[in-house]
Amino acid sequence: MVSVVSERGDNRPRPPAAGVDPLGDPFLRTRFAVPVRPATFLRRQRLVEHLDQALDTALTMVDGCAGAGKTLLVADWAAHLGRPVAWLTVDACDQAPGVFWAYLLEALRASGADEIRDVGCPADAGAVEHGLLARLAAQLNGRDRPLTVVLDEYDRVTAPEIADQLGFVLHHAGRGLRLVLVTRTEPTLPLHRYRADGTLTEIRDAELAFTPEEAATLLELHGLRLGPDAVRALVERTRGWAAGLRLCALAAQQSSDPGTYLKEFEAGQSTIADFLLAEVLRRQPAPTQDLLLRVSVLDRFCPDLANALAGRRDTGPVLAELHRANAFVEHLGHSWYRLHPLFAEILGAHRRVRFPGLEPELHRRAAEWLRHRGPLSDTLAHGAAAGDWEFTARVLVDDLAIGQFFTGLHSDGLGELFARMPPDTTGPEADLVRAARELSDHDLDHAHVHLEHARRALARAGPGRAAARLSCALLDTLAARLTGAPGRAEHAARTARELRQDLPAELLDRHPELPALLQTHLGAARLWAGHFDEARAALSAAAAGSGGETALPREESLGRLALIDYLTGWPTRAEHKALAALTDAERFSLAEPAGLGLVHLVLAAVAVDRDELDDAQALLDWATAVQPVPPDPVTAASRVIAQARLQLARGQPGTALETAGSTVPAAAASPWAEDHTALVVSDAHLAEGRPETAVKVLEDAVGREAACTVAAARAHLAAGDPDAALDLLDHLPAEEHRGPAVTVRALLARAEAVGRQGDPTTARRLATKALAEARRERLRRPLLEAGPWLRRLLRTDALREPVPGGLTARPESRLRTLPHTARQTALVVEELSGRERDVLRRLARMMSTEEIAADLFVSVNTVKTHLKSAYRKLGVNRRGDAVHRARELRLL
Amino acid sequence: MRYEIRVDGHMSETLAKAFPELEHVMMSGQTVLFGPVVDEAHLYGLLARCRSLGLRVLEMRRVPE
Numbered sequence: 001m002v003s004v005v006s007e008r009g010d011n012r013p014r015p016p017a018a019g020v021d022p023l024g025d026p027f028l029r030t031r032f033a034v035p036v037r038p039a040t041f042l043r044r045q046r047l048v049e050h051l052d053q054a055l056d057t058a059l060t061m062v063d064g065c066a067g068a069g070k071t072l073l074v075a076d077w078a079a080h081l082g083r084p085v086a087w088l089t090v091d092a093c094d095q096a097p098g099v100f101w102a103y104l105l106e107a108l109r110a111s112g113a114d115e116i117r118d119v120g121c122p123a124d125a126g127a128v129e130h131g132l133l134a135r136l137a138a139q140l141n142g143r144d145r146p147l148t149v150v151l152d153e154y155d156r157v158t159a160p161e162i163a164d165q166l167g168f169v170l171h172h173a174g175r176g177l178r179l180v181l182v183t184r185t186e187p188t189l190p191l192h193r194y195r196a197d198g199t200l201t202e203i204r205d206a207e208l209a210f211t212p213e214e215a216a217t218l219l220e221l222h223g224l225r226l227g228p229d230a231v232r233a234l235v236e237r238t239r240g241w242a243a244g245l246r247l248c249a250l251a252a253q254q255s256s257d258p259g260t261y262l263k264e265f266e267a268g269q270s271t272i273a274d275f276l277l278a279e280v281l282r283r284q285p286a287p288t289q290d291l292l293l294r295v296s297v298l299d300r301f302c303p304d305l306a307n308a309l310a311g312r313r314d315t316g317p318v319l320a321e322l323h324r325a326n327a328f329v330e331h332l333g334h335s336w337y338r339l340h341p342l343f344a345e346i347l348g349a350h351r352r353v354r355f356p357g358l359e360p361e362l363h364r365r366a367a368e369w370l371r372h373r374g375p376l377s378d379t380l381a382h383g384a385a386a387g388d389w390e391f392t393a394r395v396l397v398d399d400l401a402i403g404q405f406f407t408g409l410h411s412d413g414l415g416e417l418f419a420r421m422p423p424d425t426t427g428p429e430a431d432l433v434r435a436a437r438e439l440s441d442h443d444l445d446h447a448h449v450h451l452e453h454a455r456r457a458l459a460r461a462g463p464g465r466a467a468a469r470l471s472c473a474l475l476d477t478l479a480a481r482l483t484g485a486p487g488r489a490e491h492a493a494r495t496a497r498e499l500r501q502d503l504p505a506e507l508l509d510r511h512p513e514l515p516a517l518l519q520t521h522l523g524a525a526r527l528w529a530g531h532f533d534e535a536r537a538a539l540s541a542a543a544a545g546s547g548g549e550t551a552l553p554r555e556e557s558l559g560r561l562a563l564i565d566y567l568t569g570w571p572t573r574a575e576h577k578a579l580a581a582l583t584d585a586e587r588f589s590l591a592e593p594a595g596l597g598l599v600h601l602v603l604a605a606v607a608v609d610r611d612e613l614d615d616a617q618a619l620l621d622w623a624t625a626v627q628p629v630p631p632d633p634v635t636a637a638s639r640v641i642a643q644a645r646l647q648l649a650r651g652q653p654g655t656a657l658e659t660a661g662s663t664v665p666a667a668a669a670s671p672w673a674e675d676h677t678a679l680v681v682s683d684a685h686l687a688e689g690r691p692e693t694a695v696k697v698l699e700d701a702v703g704r705e706a707a708c709t710v711a712a713a714r715a716h717l718a719a720g721d722p723d724a725a726l727d728l729l730d731h732l733p734a735e736e737h738r739g740p741a742v743t744v745r746a747l748l749a750r751a752e753a754v755g756r757q758g759d760p761t762t763a764r765r766l767a768t769k770a771l772a773e774a775r776r777e778r779l780r781r782p783l784l785e786a787g788p789w790l791r792r793l794l795r796t797d798a799l800r801e802p803v804p805g806g807l808t809a810r811p812e813s814r815l816r817t818l819p820h821t822a823r824q825t826a827l828v829v830e831e832l833s834g835r836e837r838d839v840l841r842r843l844a845r846m847m848s849t850e851e852i853a854a855d856l857f858v859s860v861n862t863v864k865t866h867l868k869s870a871y872r873k874l875g876v877n878r879r880g881d882a883v884h885r886a887r888e889l890r891l892l
Numbered sequence: 893m894r895y896e897i898r899v900d901g902h903m904s905e906t907l908a909k910a911f912p913e914l915e916h917v918m919m920s921g922q923t924v925l926f927g928p929v930v931d932e933a934h935l936y937g938l939l940a941r942c943r944s945l946g947l948r949v950l951e952m953r954r955v956p957e
Binding site for chain 1 (some may be wrong): 900930
């Protein structure tokens with residue numbers, strides 16, 4: 001919810017590339033399908049009419065017990081609505097907000113709401129970024145016709161934040177969204193408010209219950225004719241409960257004398273569903289009973305999967321017949337079925353009694369079948385339920401999904417699933433899974449042990465198992481990068497490249513995150529080694545993707561590319577890349593800011609060069625807050641350098657020296673980390689009036705790193721030796737890649753030296769050139785470092801063009817231009833909501849509060865609320881200022 | 893904590909096994925499930941189990957140890 005005013009002034013996320021499906025799973029489309037009504041479904045006009053009010057109210061809640069007929073009622077209503085309805089059957093695995101919203105957005109798109117594509121998609125299981133929800137609400141708000149969205153089995157949503165987020169979207173989508181919740185429990189939305197506003201349609205148990213007339217018709221649909229008294233008694237006994245009536249009808253149908261049967265049932269005292277289901281089940285042929293009990297371990301199944309579980313080949317017709325008879329089985333389309341949730345539960349109780357101990361075997365069979373045909377997450381879940389961890393780990397590794405521990409929607413789920421893996425599980429795949437979990441927790445010691453186990457086991461296993469070897473190479477590259485061992489990373493990455501040839505292209509294509517992670521780790525390791533060109537090649541490859549599954553490696557790579565730019569003296573380029581990383585992260589709702597720590601450090605370092613010290617401090621604080629312990633030596637060294645640079649700029653050379661003295665543990669040394677640390681140390685000595693020490697500190701670095709040579713020249717100048725300074729500057733190797741941050745300092749040092757030698761004309765010419773370059777990059781720090789002579793030179797010179805912000809005036813805080821994540825500090829300017837923008841736009845047209853309220857169909861108070869929050873976000877107190885400010889920020 | 897949960901109707905022995913941690917007894921058209929409940933989470937879990945099995949909970953109360 002912040003202004004993301006990038007260079008192009010375009011803060012809208014790009015639409016994801018075509019074919020990017022966050023779910024990556026056509027199988028799950030059954031969850032977006034409006035359930036099919038059975039032939040015996042009874043349309044009840046009174047309920048349909050009541051539901052029609054859902055078209056006029058923001059929220060509709062169909063709230064009833066299991067088997068009350070909620071889903072079929074809404075499905076039938078939706079099917080006859082004559083306009084698109086987005087349907088999502090909530091799954092138990094949708095507990096993580098990121099996953100829930102990814103599915104919901106996909107359901108909206110599946111319903112044809114194409115504009116939703118612009119909203120972006122969460123790429124992080126655990127979170128959804130607020131901006132994404134705001135964009136969604138705004139898109140919906142702008143619709144001509146409201147979109148009806150049905151969330152079936154909403155009771156499965158237990159995470160309180162999802163309810164809050166839904167409430168937010170519902171509120172801000174205004175008339176663009178009609179939400180229908182089908183649930184067994186009352187949702188934790190502020191229902192009283194909707195009730196008070198008259199924007200809630202409620203259908204509850206009492207209304208869902210069948211009247212005697214309706215029950216009579218339903219029974220007739222099942223071929224049963226009963227007298228009115230018998231029907232009334234039956235309705236009384238079942239309390240009009242749809243599932244009870246349906247089971248009654250089924251059980252009676254199968255008995256020789258339905259009338260007597262129902263009478264006996266009425267007189268009984270059994271729990272209804274329990275008793276009737278047992279009756280209906282008992283009357284099925286034995287093989288059918290067996291089939292029903294077995295498939296009750298599955299959420300959904302097709303005939304082939306049912307065959308695998310039942311150990312037979314003919315379940316297709318049996319399932320079709322069960323569905324036709326409306327007995328337990330519901331059709332999801334595309335030959336997939338499910339059991340009615342209520343019946344599945346009761347059948348489960350029967351299964352446990354009748355086949356004690358069979359459950360693991362059923363899960364194992366399901367996992368085996370799904371392994372080659374179903375979604376990986378289902379396979380893993382059944383593998384885990386079967387307790388066969390060796391198998392489960394192998395499925396994951398063979399699917400090349402090991403990278404999903406680190407990036408994408410599944411990372412949290414995978415971590416949780418495998419947290420249950422017992423320590424005695426053997427096999428290289430199990431060790432790889434352990435190492436992956438430990439690496440993602442930065443537990444390097446244990447990861448090394450498990451990687452070594454896996455490596456040895458794979459060596460013993462002989463040829464084959466390419467997927468496991470490739471996974472091992474990936475984890476190896478990561479481990480090498482985290483320990484700062486570039487040689488090992490190169491070796492592992494080479495191995496990975498070779499292994500790719502042994503794997504089917506189709507499998508590799510399904511995992512774009514694998515090469516992205518590999519290149520990121522390799523690039524980061526090369527960066528540590530100071531091989532900037534090679535690092536750039538790898539990092540650019542990793543940054544080229546666009547999908548959600550590669551978002552995290554992309555952010556990491558962009559951050560490292562930005563660092564290279566900064567280190568080679570290109571602050572503006574560095575800033576562009578860093579901002580691109582932040583914008584991309586926001587688009588994919590990356591809550592885990594792991595990839596962004598370095599991005600903020602680079603921005604902080606750039607801010608120091610521009611003498612925007614408060615901003616630099618805020619960015620540094622943020623980077624430290626999200627990553628108290630730097631994950632890799634590159635980040636650790638960058639933090640030391642940025643921190644020391646800031647302290648130096650704040651006039652605390654002593655503290656800067658202390659900071660620069662902290663060690664960064666790494667397997668191999670890094671030339672740039674050493675040189676840039678030496679640079680700060682030298683500058684600090686210079687600031688404390690020890691030019692000789694300053695020169696000495698740079699002895700090794702001079703000639704290797706241009707920035708150090710320039711700094712040494714400045715130290716010589718301070719020591720009163722312009723000749724030595726010029727000598728150094730003359731021998732500065734001509735290098736194409738050297739950026740303005742270095743050039744400006746070199747020009748200034750030369751100007752000062754020449755001036756001291758008594759050539760003010762040349763000095764002035766050089767200083768002018770330096771100023772021009774500094775202005776382009778908005779570099780103020782080098783000018784301030786240059787000292788009083790530059791000021792004197794300027795004062796005597798006609799050339800008093802303003803340097804960026806002038807030499808004295810502070811430029812305006814640049815933090816405002818950073819995306820959200822950069823500024824969770826006091827400096828935040830939040831993005832205006834769609835509604836606030838609407839209000840401001842009308843304000844700009846000189847409309848009064850009352851006119852705005854009328855125009856937007858909201859109350860005057862609502863307009864005032866929007867205005868107040870817009871004022872707060874813009875930091876103003878008056879209407880005129882708000883409009884002015886919003887225009888200035890290009891928000892209007 | 894000990895609780896008793898009264899549900900409508902006589903439960904079958906099979907369904908009662910869905911509550912292995914509780915004992916049960918039938919009385920006057922109701923089934924009383926009773927026994928130790930570990931904590932709140934367990935309590936809500938039991939309620940959810942009743943709901944998903946289509947049982948009508950008539951009463952739920954804490955009983956002295």
